[in-house]
Amino acid sequence: MTATEIRPALESDLDAIMVIEHSSFGLTAWPSDSMALELAPNADRHYFVALDGELVVGYAGINVVAGHQSNVMTIAVAESSRCRGLGRALMQKLIDSAESQKSVEIFLEVRADNPAAQNLYRSMGFEQIDIRRGYYKPENIDAVIMLKTMPTARTEISSQPLVLGIESSCDETGIGIVRGTTLLANVISSSMDQHARFGGVVPEIAARAHLEALQPAIREALKIANVSLDELDAIAVTNGPGLAGALMVGVGAAKALAVATGKPLYAVNHLVGHVGVDVLERGQVETPTIALLVSGGHTSLLLVRDLLDDVQLLGETIDDAAGEAFDKVSRLLGLGYPGGPQIDKAAANGDAKAIRFPRGLTLPKDMEKHRYDFSFSGLKTAVARWVEVAEATGASVPIADVAASFREAVVDVLVSKAVAACVDHKVPRLLLGGGVVANARLREVAAQKCADVGIELRIPAFELCTDNGAMIAALGAQLVMAGRPPSSLNFAADSTLPVTQVCSL
Amino acid sequence: MSTFLAIDTSGGTCVAIVSEGKTLASVNIDDPMGHSENIGNAIALVLQEAGLNPNQLSSIVVGRGPAPFTGLRVGIAAAIAFAEGVGKPLFGVVSHDAIALAALTATSAAGSNQAAATNANPLLVTTDARRKEVYWSLYSGLDSHGAPIVLDGPNVNKPADLEELLTERNVNPIRTDASLSATSLALVAAAKIAGGGNLEDISALYLRAPDAVEPKAHGKFGKQVSS
Numbered sequence: 001m002t003a004t005e006i007r008p009a010l011e012s013d014l015d016a017i018m019v020i021e022h023s024s025f026g027l028t029a030w031p032s033d034s035m036a037l038e039l040a041p042n043a044d045r046h047y048f049v050a051l052d053g054e055l056v057v058g059y060a061g062i063n064v065v066a067g068h069q070s071n072v073m074t075i076a077v078a079e080s081s082r083c084r085g086l087g088r089a090l091m092q093k094l095i096d097s098a099e100s101q102k103s104v105e106i107f108l109e110v111r112a113d114n115p116a117a118q119n120l121y122r123s124m125g126f127e128q129i130d131i132r133r134g135y136y137k138p139e140n141i142d143a144v145i146m147l148k149t150m151p152t153a154r155t156e157i158s159s160q161p162l163v164l165g166i167e168s169s170c171d172e173t174g175i176g177i178v179r180g181t182t183l184l185a186n187v188i189s190s191s192m193d194q195h196a197r198f199g200g201v202v203p204e205i206a207a208r209a210h211l212e213a214l215q216p217a218i219r220e221a222l223k224i225a226n227v228s229l230d231e232l233d234a235i236a237v238t239n240g241p242g243l244a245g246a247l248m249v250g251v252g253a254a255k256a257l258a259v260a261t262g263k264p265l266y267a268v269n270h271l272v273g274h275v276g277v278d279v280l281e282r283g284q285v286e287t288p289t290i291a292l293l294v295s296g297g298h299t300s301l302l303l304v305r306d307l308l309d310d311v312q313l314l315g316e317t318i319d320d321a322a323g324e325a326f327d328k329v330s331r332l333l334g335l336g337y338p339g340g341p342q343i344d345k346a347a348a349n350g351d352a353k354a355i356r357f358p359r360g361l362t363l364p365k366d367m368e369k370h371r372y373d374f375s376f377s378g379l380k381t382a383v384a385r386w387v388e389v390a391e392a393t394g395a396s397v398p399i400a401d402v403a404a405s406f407r408e409a410v411v412d413v414l415v416s417k418a419v420a421a422c423v424d425h426k427v428p429r430l431l432l433g434g435g436v437v438a439n440a441r442l443r444e445v446a447a448q449k450c451a452d453v454g455i456e457l458r459i460p461a462f463e464l465c466t467d468n469g470a471m472i473a474a475l476g477a478q479l480v481m482a483g484r485p486p487s488s489l490n491f492a493a494d495s496t497l498p499v500t501q502v503c504s505l
Numbered sequence: 506m507s508t509f510l511a512i513d514t515s516g517g518t519c520v521a522i523v524s525e526g527k528t529l530a531s532v533n534i535d536d537p538m539g540h541s542e543n544i545g546n547a548i549a550l551v552l553q554e555a556g557l558n559p560n561q562l563s564s565i566v567v568g569r570g571p572a573p574f575t576g577l578r579v580g581i582a583a584a585i586a587f588a589e590g591v592g593k594p595l596f597g598v599v600s601h602d603a604i605a606l607a608a609l610t611a612t613s614a615a616g617s618n619q620a621a622a623t624n625a626n627p628l629l630v631t632t633d634a635r636r637k638e639v640y641w642s643l644y645s646g647l648d649s650h651g652a653p654i655v656l657d658g659p660n661v662n663k664p665a666d667l668e669e670l671l672t673e674r675n676v677n678p679i680r681t682d683a684s685l686s687a688t689s690l691a692l693v694a695a696a697k698i699a700g701g702g703n704l705e706d707i708s709a710l711y712l713r714a715p716d717a718v719e720p721k722a723h724g725k726f727g728k729q730v731s732s
Contacts, residue, residue: 197719198717198718198719198720199719199720202715202716202717204574204715204716204717205715205717207574207575207578208574208578208709208711208715210578210582211578211581211582211585211709212708214582214585214586215585215589218586218589219589229589229590244575245574245575245578247541248540248541248575248578248579248582249578249579249582250582251541251579252540252541252544252578252579252580252582252583252586253582253583253585253586254586255541255544255545255548255583256544256545256548256582256583256584256586256587256590257586257587257589257590258545259545259548259549259552259559259587259590260559260586260587260588260589260590260591261559261590261591262558262559265545331720489545489546489549490542490543490545490546491542492541492542493541
């Protein structure tokens with residue numbers, strides 16, 4: 001028997017790996033091009049091969065997410081080399097990789113008809129947490145889902161700060177609880193339905209709703225996170241930008257909660273919170289990044305070189321927010337509120353090129369002064385005029401085409417300007433945030449245009465994109481972990497708080 | 506021993522700690538704005554002056570207004586959060602009741618508004634509702650526990666309409682310029698609790714619907730279209 005060794009896999013190992021892949025997995029084997037992608041240089045992927053002399057006799061790979069969950073992608077040992085401890089050695093390499101990146105947990109799935117493998121994983125600290133019926137096609141073999149919690153990560157995480165975040169800048173009362181970069185609770189109570197008949201957010205209605213939602217939302221979040229207020233390390237609150245009356249509810253509550261519990265309080269910027277939320281999925285916000293934040297209240301383009309110290313406003317809407325434009329045009333077309341989903345639905349069968357609606361602030365003369373600014377008021381008027389003219393001629397209005405063409409105009413400007421900002425500033429990534437990110441067409445066009453120019457696109461999960469308390473808690477936790485001083489008790493709610501002010505002292 | 510933290514932001518920012526009828530500390534900031542800036546320090550200050558930590562309070566009392574919207578909410582939000590923070594009960598009191606208590610007890614020794622306030626000659630409490638209107642309530646005196654007995658209110662009207670209404674009812678009220686204090690608010694709560702009153706309602710008394718106009722329906726257009 002020759003000596004075995006394990007080393008990182010190379011792209012040139014592909015053919016040898018594919019031989020074992022086919023003999024080990026048969027019908028469920030990955031195609032060669034998929035495996036080639038896995039072996040290509042990638043910070044998240046860690047692949048290893050086991051060598052017997054010069055010969056590749058086994059391989060394994062893991063997708064590592066720093067500070068979060070890692071997934072075992074594959075592991076196999078050639079039949080002739082089994083029972084020599086190579087599987088264990090390969091798996092240990094994967095665990096080490098996850099550990100080096102401070103992953104919290106490792107998931108894997110294994111065929112239910114392979115008890116030997118399950119026993120091996122069990123002996124290495126994996127536990128069965130679930131079964132997926134008929135997971136392995138076409139044979140319909142069940143998959144056993146196993147999880148290993150990293151002991152070192154567990155200690156490290158429990159030492160990270162537990163922060164409760166309060167968000168009340170618009171029509172969502174959000175209470176979020178995080179521990180460091182780990183999301184524990186994200187309770188959102190929206191007053192959206194109450195605004196429906198007015199076709200847009202009514203500030204006084206929003207503020208009244210915050211007051212009513214406050215106590216139940218705090219209680220629910222604590223219950224979900226399974227923590228008590230005593231255990232908190234800090235409290236964070238949005239102090240702007242947003243609707244003044246709405247902000248004041250959160251600010252008043254946060255200050256009193258801080259005094260009652262004796263916890264430090266951090267007044268944080270709502271827009272920077274939308275950027276900071278990425279730490280909950282990625283463990284960190286990769287910088288520099290351009291951030292496009294689009295909601296019913298904001299349309300802002302930010303250049304973030306450092307989450308806590310260097311956030312710059314490149315541009316914003318000079319009139320309506322994009323979400324507001326969706327609401328107004330939706331009403332104009334006799335569709336419902338909120339406008340985004342209604343327009344999306346109506347546009348599904350429409351021709352986006354049917355009507356060429358204007359792209360605000362894209363003409364050369366506008367671009368000089370407003371390169372990264374947005375304007376949607378003219379677009380809304382153009383839609384209204386177009387509809388009026390169509391009506392006057394007695395023709396029926398093609399709602400689907402109008403909706404699709406309008407949406408295309410909005411999405412086109414948003415994405416073009418965001419991508420231009422990335423290119424101009426040589427920033428290789430774009431982060432989206434805000435409720436309008438729910439718009440399928442926006443995500444689609446952003447993905448397309450980013451791929452065209454080689455920009456990485458980040459879109460957090462929708463419940464983290466829309467206004468929420470978790471993002472405020474997450475940004476607060478970043479401030480705590482960076483050793484920043486808390487806010488004093490006399491900061492103000494500031495409806496026009498600039499993005500350069502990440503934390504108000 | 507019951508020790509109340511009382512918070513009212515229906516006018517300025519008023520916070521007090523009252524124990525067994527005695528004020529241990531109080532802060533009155535007249536500024537009709539700035540509630541959200543002031544509230545945190547105001548609470549911290551009364552605790553410090555009273556030499557208490559938050560857990561030594563037995564309950565929280567909050568003024569429900571009536572008041573113009575924005576400031577009022579800050580006090581209620583703060584009271585809700587503070588009560589959650591210390592895990593103590595939260596009681597709501599109509600802010601006019603506190604003014605009535607101050608008016609009816611301040612002069613009773615000198616012989617007296619309290620004796621004079623009756624159903625026919627009640628105490629009239631008015632506060633600024635902005636937009637050239639006033640919030641008002643009528644009180645007929647104090648009950649056996651010392652809590653003000655409300656005859657009517659709180660309501661909101663133009664001053665001229667209020668006067669007309671009083672004349673119509675043949676009511677000649679006693680008027681007061683007594684001001685609101687968080688101490689009076691706590692005393693009202695104590696008296697009402699002693700009388701078996703239920704103070705669970707902490708909802709804000711706005712007495713006005715939100716300013717919001719429903720947009721014109723695009724009904725005609727909606728019917729003509731096809732998709």
